Amino acid sequence: MFKYEEPTLGRKQDAIDYVNELKEYNSGINGVSGLDKYLDNYEDWLEKIEKDKNAPVTEETVPKRVYFLVRCEDNKIVGMCAIRLKLNEKYMYYGRNIGYSIRPTERGKGYNKINLYLALKECKKYGIEKALLDVDSNNAASWRTMEALGGHMDLEMESELEGHFKVRFYSIDVEKSLKEYGSIYEPMIEK
Numbered sequence: 001m002f003k004y005e006e007p008t009l010g011r012k013q014d015a016i017d018y019v020n021e022l023k024e025y026n027s028g029i030n031g032v033s034g035l036d037k038y039l040d041n042y043e044d045w046l047e048k049i050e051k052d053k054n055a056p057v058t059e060e061t062v063p064k065r066v067y068f069l070v071r072c073e074d075n076k077i078v079g080m081c082a083i084r085l086k087l088n089e090k091y092m093y094y095g096r097n098i099g100y101s102i103r104p105t106e107r108g109k110g111y112n113k114i115n116l117y118l119a120l121k122e123c124k125k126y127g128i129e130k131a132l133l134d135v136d137s138n139n140a141a142s143w144r145t146m147e148a149l150g151g152h153m154d155l156e157m158e159s160e161l162e163g164h165f166k167v168r169f170y171s172i173d174v175e176k177s178l179k180e181y182g183s184i185y186e187p188m189i190e191k
């Protein structure tokens with residue numbers, strides 16, 4: 001069973017360990033809402049994410065929430081997810097609504113599909129009808145997660161960022177996805 005948990009002081013060491021594991025494996029660091037820059041000051045990060053919840057939409061800021069994906073049987077943080085509740089122009093093209101990661105030692109077990117399902121449930125709660133995501137075309141584990149939850153690829157194009165890789169833009173009809181995949185994922189979610 002799995003659940004989303006909002007970050008608290010009690011999870012300080014677990015959260016730091018999570019980010020350190022991403023770093024140790026040279027993993028992409030996604031869905032952590034900047035925690036990688038606050039490893040020496042978790043308390044400040046908690047303050048930051050609290051403010052983020054109600055941040056105004058400006059050129060630089062949007063409201064955002066972050067969650068730990070917890071495996072209930074051993075109470076372990078196996079993933080993280082950050083959800084931007086609204087988008088500005090900058091995030092419309094980079095980052096979009098949902099960012100996520102699974103800890104490297106727990107990958108390939110279907111956990112990110114549960115992570116995205118739970119994220120879509122949060123989207124519904126906050127009135128997001130169509131969730132927008134972006135992904136490097138070479139990150140198959142990520143775009144396959146999106147497609148496994150009914151994601152539609154709207155566009156693939158050369159990234160404007162350095163490196164000349166391709167990026168894909170996906171959208172997910174939140175209500176439709178929750179309906180279609182609920183029978184698979186609801187039994188895995190702690191009520």
Ligand SMILES: CC(C)(COP(=O)(O)OP(=O)(O)OC[C@H]1O[C@@H](n2cnc3c(N)ncnc32)[C@H](O)[C@@H]1OP(=O)(O)O)[C@@H](O)C(=O)NCCC(=O)NCCS
Pocket residue numbers: 027028029030100101102103106107108109110111112113114134135136139140141142144145148
């Ligand atoms: C992307 C990431 C979250 C995937 O997590 P995961 O728990 O391993 O993913 P899952 O096990 O739920 O698998 C999701 C889908 O990807 C596929 N997949 C998993 N690992 C894969 C790999 N290494 N290569 C290709 N496909 C892979 C799975 O088969 C599944 O697809 P399917 O349902 O069609 O079979 C994880 O690799 C990660 O944290 N990466 C670093 C951060 C990142 O890139 N975040 C996304 C930014 S857009």
